[in-house]
Amino acid sequence: DAGVTQSPTHLIKTRGQQVTLRCSPISGHKSVSWYQQVLGQGPQFIFQYYEKEERGRGNFPDRFSARQFPNYSSELNVNALLLGDSALYLCASSLETGAPLLANYGYTFGSGTRLTVV
Amino acid sequence: GEDVEQSLFLSVREGDSSVINCTYTDSSSTYLYWYKQEPGAGLQLLTYIFSNMDMKQDQRLTVLLNKKDKHLSLRIADTQTGDSAIYFCAGYNTNAGKSTFGDGTTLTVKP
Numbered sequence: 001d002a003g004v005t006q007s008p009t010h011l012i013k014t015r016g017q018q019v020t021l022r023c024s025p026i027s028g029h030k031s032v033s034w035y036q037q038v039l040g041q042g043p044q045f046i047f048q049y050y051e052k053e054e055r056g057r058g059n060f061p062d063r064f065s066a067r068q069f070p071n072y073s074s075e076l077n078v079n080a081l082l083l084g085d086s087a088l089y090l091c092a093s094s095l096e097t098g099a100p101l102l103a104n105y106g107y108t109f110g111s112g113t114r115l116t117v118v
Numbered sequence: 119g120e121d122v123e124q125s126l127f128l129s130v131r132e133g134d135s136s137v138i139n140c141t142y143t144d145s146s147s148t149y150l151y152w153y154k155q156e157p158g159a160g161l162q163l164l165t166y167i168f169s170n171m172d173m174k175q176d177q178r179l180t181v182l183l184n185k186k187d188k189h190l191s192l193r194i195a196d197t198q199t200g201d202s203a204i205y206f207c208a209g210y211n212t213n214a215g216k217s218t219f220g221d222g223t224t225l226t227v228k229p
Binding site: 041044058109111112 | 153160161163216220221222
């Protein structure tokens with residue numbers, strides 16, 4: 001069974017451009033969360049989606065947006081890229097959100113997309 | 119706001135025990151857990167503990183939670199070179215639906 005898959009694995013963008021990152025959750029998982037991991041730091045929560053609705057939002061500017069599709073895959077969009085947006089973007093999927101046994105509901109991370117803004 | 123702090127580096131000899139410490143501020147964290155990240159890889163869930171537990175043991179891993187001091191530790195027994203990685207402590211707030219991570223502890227295991 002495939003794990004959480006993210007695409008692309010790496011990309012390079014220029015300041016001011018827009019980027020779309022994609023995430024396919026584990027089959028049967030309905031919740032997708034996005035995290036930004038800057039080099040040398042821990043992941044920072046960006047969004048959580050469940051059943052196509054936004055269920056949580058971190059402290060990120062409006063340049064960051066996301067959506068979840070009927071098949072539970074998700075896209076993260078970042079507009080007007082800044083150099084500081086360079087990071088590893090991680091997607092995590094789980095069966096549900098707020099589940100009592102979070103770990104047992106398979107909160108699983110993908111390998112991430114490495115975004116470099118030049 | 120929420121904050122999770124960890125020491126940045128730990129170096130041990132193969133076969134010794136490793137203890138990685140973490141402090142957190144969010145008392146609403148329902149679950150606390152440890153992730154392992156190897157170079158170029160995503161996050162691998164190692165173990166977790168509910169906020170109403172004091173200790174959890176899972177093979178070579180032992181998690182201790184001191185709720186009063188908001189202190190969490192991960193002990194790795196018989197540390198191996200394959201345990202070299204970055205270890206992240208994180209708390210999950212069910213109401214907010216998000217995890218707050220520390221900046222990670224880089225564990226180096228010397229032969």
